[in-house]
Amino acid sequence: MEFVDAENLAMELIRAQRQWVRVERIGQAADATPREVFGLVRAVVCGWWDRKEFWERGAIWGPRLERLTAATRRWCPDTAGWGVEQWRLLVRDVVMFPEIVAVAETLVNPRMQQLAAENGSGALVRGRGSGERFAAALGKQLGREWLVELEADDHGGPLASWARAVVREQGSPAGAPVRQGRLGRWWVHSAHRPVQIGMGLRRLADPLSAGSGAREGSGAAGAGEPAARRNTRAEVRGPWRAGQGRGLEQRHAQLFAEGLEQARLHVERFGHLAVAHAEGRVQEGFDLGRWLANRRAHAASLTMEQAEQPRCLDAWWNPPWPLDWQRAWHRARIHVHEQGPVHGGDNLMGLPCWLQRWLRHQITHYEQLHDGQQTLLAELGLTTSEVERFHAWPGRRRPTADGLAVARAYAARHGHLAVSQPLVVE
Numbered sequence: 001m002e003f004v005d006a007e008n009l010a011m012e013l014i015r016a017q018r019q020w021v022r023v024e025r026i027g028q029a030a031d032a033t034p035r036e037v038f039g040l041v042r043a044v045v046c047g048w049w050d051r052k053e054f055w056e057r058g059a060i061w062g063p064r065l066e067r068l069t070a071a072t073r074r075w076c077p078d079t080a081g082w083g084v085e086q087w088r089l090l091v092r093d094v095v096m097f098p099e100i101v102a103v104a105e106t107l108v109n110p111r112m113q114q115l116a117a118e119n120g121s122g123a124l125v126r127g128r129g130s131g132e133r134f135a136a137a138l139g140k141q142l143g144r145e146w147l148v149e150l151e152a153d154d155h156g157g158p159l160a161s162w163a164r165a166v167v168r169e170q171g172s173p174a175g176a177p178v179r180q181g182r183l184g185r186w187w188v189h190s191a192h193r194p195v196q197i198g199m200g201l202r203r204l205a206d207p208l209s210a211g212s213g214a215r216e217g218s219g220a221a222g223a224g225e226p227a228a229r230r231n232t233r234a235e236v237r238g239p240w241r242a243g244q245g246r247g248l249e250q251r252h253a254q255l256f257a258e259g260l261e262q263a264r265l266h267v268e269r270f271g272h273l274a275v276a277h278a279e280g281r282v283q284e285g286f287d288l289g290r291w292l293a294n295r296r297a298h299a300a301s302l303t304m305e306q307a308e309q310p311r312c313l314d315a316w317w318n319p320p321w322p323l324d325w326q327r328a329w330h331r332a333r334i335h336v337h338e339q340g341p342v343h344g345g346d347n348l349m350g351l352p353c354w355l356q357r358w359l360r361h362q363i364t365h366y367e368q369l370h371d372g373q374q375t376l377l378a379e380l381g382l383t384t385s386e387v388e389r390f391h392a393w394p395g396r397r398r399p400t401a402d403g404l405a406v407a408r409a410y411a412a413r414h415g416h417l418a419v420s421q422p423l424v425v426e
Helices: 007-029 034-049 052-057 061-075 084-107 110-117 130-142 147-151 158-170 197-205 207-215 227-235 247-270 288-297 304-313 323-339 353-364 371-379 384-392 400-414
Strands: none
Touching: 007 034, 007 061, 007 084, 007 288, 034 084, 034 158, 052 147, 061 084, 084 110, 084 130, 084 197, 110 130, 110 158, 130 147, 247 288, 247 304, 323 353, 323 371, 353 384
16 A cells, blocks of 8 residues: 555544454454454455456446545556556556455355355356355345356356365264364465566557566576567556655645644634635635545554644544534634623524524533533523523423323313413423
């Protein structure tokens, strides 16, 4: 991932990383090393990546590919001669990683292994009973129910090889050691191993040199080769990182510093960071609303120092409640600063209609509010005691549902609602 700007896919990657911890735990309990599981599953998913039918039916990888390519291009211009195929290869492993983890979790599941083993031949083909059921279950797990049709035509693929190995192990005598190496279920045959990024880029740049890629670096490989050919292969590489291998990290830090400076200017002017999403409307060349929205969405990936900096500007820049509430509170605070604190004992008289409606809603749901919200309301003057005074006001209009409940109880007791004088019930 060192050459790919994957920030806009951060949450999906974080979830996949956490899911991979479960995969490791289950796999190790079954004597499968994480590296072996990952290698086999990566070969399976890379096989799908190379199939046109998968792209024609799938609707997830395409948008991911476009987002990652566009984000990376912002800090790294296209290398000379690069095209779509080079970018597809560069970001491939990042785009596929959530699916790799999902497939791995399925393959280490003992129930799914048993389902694959119930098929006598182990071939995942249509019309072969449990083999089809396994492929259908895998497709359902991935949200791609049509996967069974693709696997029906791939009798010799890595997934079918894995299924045949599962059948062999299930047929072994009880207590027999788990097979390793070429006969093990996690072995990846050389024909199924996906092309690595460096080799793939060399092939795309110079198809005639693909066969000698494995010998690159030896003296004999380049001894009689034209200098132009050697220079071409030497220049084929991923986007170059500036500095000592930390160009992308430094670029992210620079962008964060620029956004933080815009946030500081906004706080100096308005006193808060409860900025609405700009939806494309940029002020003074910088979309602060979008920047803050992205920081909130990826707050889990911020460093402690980065998370603390906006908090120093506005303690509630990323509140655990809706941002609309926070903006309404700031608007109410401006009124309180100009007119004085609100009081519950006067039935909120004299307040603007919009503020009355908002405060009544907060009072009605006061017990369900977050502690931080209650603290902020207290800064407006609406403390817990003021809320109690509001409910105790003699002329309080009760909610319709409460009045109907009292009326229903009165009618059940007296048989009518012909109340001709003031009557207080409960």
